[in-house]
Amino acid sequence: MKKTFDALLQRELDALDAGSRRRRLRAIGYGDGGLRDANGRSLTDVSSNDYLGLSQHPLVKARAAEWAQRHGAGAPASRLVAGTRDITLAVEQRLAAFKGREAALLFSSGFQANATVIPALTRLGAKVGAGDTANATAIFSDELNHASIIHGARAARYPVKVFRHNDLAHLDSLLGAHAGRKLIVTESVFSMDGDRADLSALAALAERHGALLHVDEAHATGILGPQGRGLAAGVKGVDVVMGTLGKAFGAFGAYIAGSRALIDWLVNRCSGFIFTTALPPPVLGAVDAALDLIPGMEAERARVATHAQRLRDALAALGISTLESTTQIVPAVIGAEADTLAVAARLDAAGFLAVAIRPPTVAEGTSRLRFALNSQLGDSDMERLLAAVATL
Ligand SMILES: *Cc1c(COP(=O)(O)O)cnc(C)c1O
Numbered sequence: 001m002k003k004t005f006d007a008l009l010q011r012e013l014d015a016l017d018a019g020s021r022r023r024r025l026r027a028i029g030y031g032d033g034g035l036r037d038a039n040g041r042s043l044t045d046v047s048s049n050d051y052l053g054l055s056q057h058p059l060v061k062a063r064a065a066e067w068a069q070r071h072g073a074g075a076p077a078s079r080l081v082a083g084t085r086d087i088t089l090a091v092e093q094r095l096a097a098f099k100g101r102e103a104a105l106l107f108s109s110g111f112q113a114n115a116t117v118i119p120a121l122t123r124l125g126a127k128v129g130a131g132d133t134a135n136a137t138a139i140f141s142d143e144l145n146h147a148s149i150i151h152g153a154r155a156a157r158y159p160v161k162v163f164r165h166n167d168l169a170h171l172d173s174l175l176g177a178h179a180g181r182k183l184i185v186t187e188s189v190f191s192m193d194g195d196r197a198d199l200s201a202l203a204a205l206a207e208r209h210g211a212l213l214h215v216d217e218a219h220a221t222g223i224l225g226p227q228g229r230g231l232a233a234g235v236k237g238v239d240v241v242m243g244t245l246g247k248a249f250g251a252f253g254a255y256i257a258g259s260r261a262l263i264d265w266l267v268n269r270c271s272g273f274i275f276t277t278a279l280p281p282p283v284l285g286a287v288d289a290a291l292d293l294i295p296g297m298e299a300e301r302a303r304v305a306t307h308a309q310r311l312r313d314a315l316a317a318l319g320i321s322t323l324e325s326t327t328q329i330v331p332a333v334i335g336a337e338a339d340t341l342a343v344a345a346r347l348d349a350a351g352f353l354a355v356a357i358r359p360p361t362v363a364e365g366t367s368r369l370r371f372a373l374n375s376q377l378g379d380s381d382m383e384r385l386l387a388a389v390a391t392l
Contacts, residue, residue: 020337021358028353030056035353043353044381046371051223051328052293052300053376054250060289064251067285075278080267083278091284094291095255099241100233103263106279107272110218110244110254111148116272117242117256118152121183121212123269137181137212140174142166142197144190146216147361153185165190168201175209182211188231189219192362192370194308194322194329196231203237214240222248223304223328227295248294251286253279300375304328307373307382314386330371331357332389340367343392350388 016022028043029036035043054060067087077083088106095104107113118139126135136158141149144165153160161178163171175182184206186197199215206213217230221243225233228248232238240262245253256266266273311330312322321333334340337358344356347369358367377385 020341042351043348044351044377044384045353046347046373046377046385047353047355048374049219049247049372050250050376051248051304051372051374052228052250052297053374054222054248054286054290054293056376057250057289057293059293060250060286063285063289064282065285067288068280068282071281071284073282074280077278078274078276079278080274085278085281085284087281087284087288088278091287091291092255094288096257098229098291098294099243099255099257100229101241101257102260104255104257105263105266105273107254107256108276108279109252110216110242110246111151112272112276113242113254113256114146114148114216115151115155116270117240117266118149118183118185118214119156120266120270121214121240122156122158122181124265125181135181137183138178140171140182140184140211142186142190144193145185145187146191146218149185149187149216165193166195166197168198168205171202172205172209175205175211182209183214184211185214185216187216187218189217189224189327189329191219191329192357192368193331194219194325194327196326199231199235199238203235206239207237212239213237214242217241217243218247218254219327219329222290222294223301228297228301229295245283245287245290249287249290251290252283253287297375303375303377304373307377310382310386311371311373311389314389318390318392320392328373330373332369332371332392333366334368335365337367340369344369346392347388350384352385352388 013022027038035045037043071087075083075085092104092106122137138159139153139156140161140163141153142165143162161174163174188197188199203213215232215238217232220230222228225231232241239258241257243255245251308328308330312325315322315332323331325331334343340356344354347354354369357370
């Protein structure tokens with residue numbers, strides 16, 4: 001039985017190999033102040049989501065270590081059992097203030113938050129258990145939304161209407177055609193294209209159709225908006241704000257921010273919050289330190305924006321599409337998978353950690369390098385990157 005199973009797995013892996021689609025894990029190390037490949041060769045990071053370099057910031061690392069020493073390596077219980085510490089609530093309060101919302105709730109990861117909060121919201125007002133379709137909530141999801149949102153939407157077991165990317169006229173017509181409760185889900189910065197949603201227009205549309213609006217700020221939190229508070233900051237009518245702590249925050253985990261009622265309700269109704277272990281003290285310490293630093297990092301945010309514009313200009317001059325990117329995420333669309341891998345290998349040889357993104361993560365024929373720039377890159381790094389890119 002085991003043998004047949006492995007043979008089946010191997011056949012699928014071979015098929016992925018044949019289509020240049022097999023993904024392999026590659027270990028990188030951190031040493032002497034930078035990333036290193038397996039041979040100790042220094043790599044310049046132009047791919048990770050550590051936009052402000054906070055994962056290596058001395059204050060962030062020190063507070064993670066300090067809170068581990070003081071509070072322990074873990075908080076080994078779920079939040080409702082014995083996992084809620086004073087520091088857990090204090091960090092949640094700070095996150096709520098940072099996002100300008102009444103309350104916030106920590107989650108183990110952004111994937112877990114989207115995958116479980118979205119189905120929980122669709123059951124709001126419906127009778128517990130399947131079958132109460134009269135009160136079910138339909139989900140309206142941007143076609144480029146992250147896999148975790150798609151996962152959450154499918155788990156909801158209620159209708160999912162996918163609207164064309166950032167096409168508010170299409171969304172408007174879909175909303176108008178649906179009589180029941182509605183939930184709109186979008187990202188504020190799209191993770192593979194680096195473009196933005198028009199949150200004010202979405203909020204107005206949600207208001208007009210009586211829909212709830214859930215916004216994923218994974219790639220905006222810390223890096224965009226006033227003082228890095230995200231693109232939903234100050235936008236009225238965004239009901240549910242999700243963000244991650246593993247990207248610009250340089251730590252791990254995620255949060256939902258919103259009204260006090262929303263947060264209290266999730267504590268009672270969201271499986272991905274209730275049935276999992278609380279975030280450990282060192283992670284909370286890192287988040288706490290990141291919250292001290294992020295509002296004041298305007299110079300770093302400006303540097304990242306300048307880097308991104310330079311890269312977009314260089315790629316445009318080469319005739320390489322960067323789609324509608326206006327953020328630190330800059331796609332360089334190559335097209336075919338094998339070509340994209342070859343280009344990534346060439347950048348790697350030039351000392352850059354640049355990762356090829358292929359289907360099914362992005363659509364067929366749009367394989368790309370996904371550059372994600374960070375404030376640790378100096379002007380000389382950018383010169384080197386632009387020179388390497390020019391040879392593509
Ligand atoms: C990374 C990401 C997530 C998942 O967050 P994790 O904390 O890494 O699980 C969710 N949504 C978007 C748009 C992301 O880019």
